[in-house]
Amino acid sequence: MSAAGPALGITSVSKSFATPEGGEVHALDDVSLDIADGSFMVLLGPSGCGKTTLLRCIAGLESPDSGEIRLRGERIDDVPVWKRRVNTVFQSYALFPHMTVAQNIAFGLQMDKVAKADVDRRVGEALEMVRLVGLGSRKPSQLSGGQQQRVALARALAKDPEVLLLDEPLSALDLKLRRGMQTELKRLQRETSITFVLVTHDQGEAMAMGDQVAVFDSGRIVQLGAPEEVYLRPRTAFVADFIGEANLLKASRIGSGLEIIGMGLVADSALANPEAPESGDVTVAIRPENVVLVENDGGPGYVTDVTFVGGDIHVDVELGENRLTVRIPSHGARPPHLGARVTPEFLPESLRIMAAS
Amino acid sequence: MTIDQEVAPPPVPTPARDVPKRAGQGSWWAGMPGLAFLVIMVLGPMILILIYSFLSRAKFGVGVKWTFDTSPYLDLFFRESLLGGRSFDPTYLEIILNSFWYSLITTIVCIVLSIPVAIWMATRPERIRTLLVFAVTIPFWTSLLIRTYAFIIILNDNGPINGTLQWMHLISSPIGMLYTPYATVIGLVYAFLPFMILPIYASAERFDFRLAEAAYDLGANRWTVMRRIVMPSIRPGLIAGTLLVFVPALGSFLAPELLGGGKTSMIANVIASQFGASRNWPLGAALSVLLLVITMLVLVGFAAVARRTAKQSGRVDWESML
Numbered sequence: 001m002s003a004a005g006p007a008l009g010i011t012s013v014s015k016s017f018a019t020p021e022g023g024e025v026h027a028l029d030d031v032s033l034d035i036a037d038g039s040f041m042v043l044l045g046p047s048g049c050g051k052t053t054l055l056r057c058i059a060g061l062e063s064p065d066s067g068e069i070r071l072r073g074e075r076i077d078d079v080p081v082w083k084r085r086v087n088t089v090f091q092s093y094a095l096f097p098h099m100t101v102a103q104n105i106a107f108g109l110q111m112d113k114v115a116k117a118d119v120d121r122r123v124g125e126a127l128e129m130v131r132l133v134g135l136g137s138r139k140p141s142q143l144s145g146g147q148q149q150r151v152a153l154a155r156a157l158a159k160d161p162e163v164l165l166l167d168e169p170l171s172a173l174d175l176k177l178r179r180g181m182q183t184e185l186k187r188l189q190r191e192t193s194i195t196f197v198l199v200t201h202d203q204g205e206a207m208a209m210g211d212q213v214a215v216f217d218s219g220r221i222v223q224l225g226a227p228e229e230v231y232l233r234p235r236t237a238f239v240a241d242f243i244g245e246a247n248l249l250k251a252s253r254i255g256s257g258l259e260i261i262g263m264g265l266v267a268d269s270a271l272a273n274p275e276a277p278e279s280g281d282v283t284v285a286i287r288p289e290n291v292v293l294v295e296n297d298g299g300p301g302y303v304t305d306v307t308f309v310g311g312d313i314h315v316d317v318e319l320g321e322n323r324l325t326v327r328i329p330s331h332g333a334r335p336p337h338l339g340a341r342v343t344p345e346f347l348p349e350s351l352r353i354m355a356a357s
Numbered sequence: 358m359t360i361d362q363e364v365a366p367p368p369v370p371t372p373a374r375d376v377p378k379r380a381g382q383g384s385w386w387a388g389m390p391g392l393a394f395l396v397i398m399v400l401g402p403m404i405l406i407l408i409y410s411f412l413s414r415a416k417f418g419v420g421v422k423w424t425f426d427t428s429p430y431l432d433l434f435f436r437e438s439l440l441g442g443r444s445f446d447p448t449y450l451e452i453i454l455n456s457f458w459y460s461l462i463t464t465i466v467c468i469v470l471s472i473p474v475a476i477w478m479a480t481r482p483e484r485i486r487t488l489l490v491f492a493v494t495i496p497f498w499t500s501l502l503i504r505t506y507a508f509i510i511i512l513n514d515n516g517p518i519n520g521t522l523q524w525m526h527l528i529s530s531p532i533g534m535l536y537t538p539y540a541t542v543i544g545l546v547y548a549f550l551p552f553m554i555l556p557i558y559a560s561a562e563r564f565d566f567r568l569a570e571a572a573y574d575l576g577a578n579r580w581t582v583m584r585r586i587v588m589p590s591i592r593p594g595l596i597a598g599t600l601l602v603f604v605p606a607l608g609s610f611l612a613p614e615l616l617g618g619g620k621t622s623m624i625a626n627v628i629a630s631q632f633g634a635s636r637n638w639p640l641g642a643a644l645s646v647l648l649l650v651i652t653m654l655v656l657v658g659f660a661a662v663a664r665r666t667a668k669q670s671g672r673v674d675w676e677s678m679l
Contacts, residue, residue, distance in 0.1 A: 092567055
């Protein structure tokens with residue numbers, strides 16, 4: 001095992017599919033990504049963005065049209081699925097219905113020709129790891145969804161893979177169970193120090209679990225970074241909008257100043273992305289929680305909607321061509337009335353300037 | 358004697374008095390005509406044959422003499438010599454064994470041919486699947502008799518197979534295929550193949566192919582995936598298909614008669630000849646009873662296997678309840 005170098009190296013991987021209509025879809029378009037050993041990488045994006053295709057290429061269930069996939073420096077993209085030291089937790093769990101829980105977990109070990117006594121011991125350890133001791137003799141159909149999920153996890157982890165791939169593993173669970181499993185997955189990843197690669201379309205899940213998040217859009221990685229980084233410094237309007245909520249406002253840069261349509265000139269110290277144009281039309285992103293509304297009769301905006309959503313109140317403000325949603329805590333100050341004139345206030349640092357969308 | 362052996366229908370569960378009526382269930386008397394037909398037309402001939410098998414042979418030809426006699430059953434196993442003593446004669450047992458053997462080979466060939474076809478069919482897109490199922494049933498459009506006659510032409514010394522092989526200079530003189538045991542088995546496989554493909558397909562269609570992906574992912578090669586993941590899942594279809602092929606093949610008449618040329622008789626041909634040329638109805642009836650008993654034993658054996666399978670796969674469906 002080499003100490004240096006990533007656990008997984010993905011270089012310029014592309015993959016297209018033919019559509020039934022005779023067209024072609026670029027599921028992966030020249031994707032490169034290094035995944036550090038022992039890290040928790042989340043591939044995040046809307047459905048059809050290519051994240052699952054990349055996972056299946058790593059697993060060997062799809063073969064890329066071009067590019068290289070290396071596991072600890074060795075090329076694996078022409079190695080058959082069953083010989084890759086990589087295991088998958090499937091979205092559907094894909095537990096073998098005719099086998100017991102223990103037999104399901106033992107299956108992968110038997111494929112590695114592990115001795116019988118060792119198989120039994122490792123099945124026991126795997127069950128302990130996912131807290132299912134005593135359920136080894138049940139059939140998958142006799143388990144709840146959450147338990148089945150744990151069996152799928154135990155089955156993949158029992159093989160002690162170099163990399164564990166998780167394809168939307170929590171999407172079939174209800175909200176409470178999902179929260180619990182997020183913590184559980186984090187714990188398992190820390191304890192085993194196996195490299196985890198998790199695919200999800202749920203940005204909250206990505207934030208909660210990933211050491212690194214790769215945001216996918218239309219077969220490309222549009223941003224890669226730590227969750228805070230991606231959340232606080234989105235590089236494109238797509239990322240800003242997809243990760244958390246963001247107001248995307250039309251604006252233009254004039255000299256060193258920034259003019260947001262409907263609000264006039266604001267301070268020039270706003271954070272600009274490297275890709276943002278130096279002048280002309282731009283898009284400005286600001287999070288709903290970073291805006292404070294001050295009621296005054298001469299304010300540029302007026303309130304079009306006030307919605308109570310539990311812990312927060314969402315206030316919609318019209319600013320000329322722009323629309324702004326502001327989130328204020330419901331236990332705090334009284335929200336403005338419908339139709340009130342308001343002035344939005346914010347710290348210039350909370351603005352992100354990016355190419356016009 | 359029917360051309361195709363009839364299989365006793367499964368017992369109809371009697372509704373308990375306190376079971377509430379379900380919507381769409383219909384009235385109790387609606388099922389009566391069908392039930393009466395089944396009882397009279399299925400049980401009737403069976404009882405008649407059972408009675409005939411204990412009667413004596415009519416002196417000249419057709420029918421029976423109404424005196425109780427166990428000699429038809431003795432004749433199954435013993436030969437009566439001219440002096441009146443009986444000695445063991447395995448002729449009929451051999452024919453039964455032969456029938457078993459042919460049915461077994463037919464079933465095995467059908468299984469081997471059907472599994473890849475059924476799995477291939479099940480993995481096609483839905484629209485094509487429907488077309489393929491339709492295509493499998495095309496042979497049923499014509500009578501089996503006519504189709505079996507067609508095989509006489511195909512397997513003939515001057516038929517297309519021998520013709521092609523000779524034209525390609527692979528053989529110098531025709532291979533005698535017709536009127537051999539091979540021709541019988543070819544005819545049987547041809548007749549029963551759809552009955553194997555369809556139930557296996559029905560099971561394979563419900564198979565979740567993501568399970569195969571999971572098995573590959575866990576390190577299984579193609580053969581292991583087939584043996585340990587796919588096969589257990591299509592086993593109910595395999596059992597149903599085996600039942601639908603083996604049992605009727607055991608009592609088949611046409612293929613051995615027309616293609617085997619009488620040289621390779623199966624039990625149905627012997628029974629037919631007892632009712633026909635040999636004019637020995639009681640012996641024919643006794644042979645029929647023997648075949649029925651053997652068939653029932655096979656069914657019981659299958660039921661045991663099917664129940665075990667149902668328990669293993671953790672589900673109960675119509676095939677595994679057979």
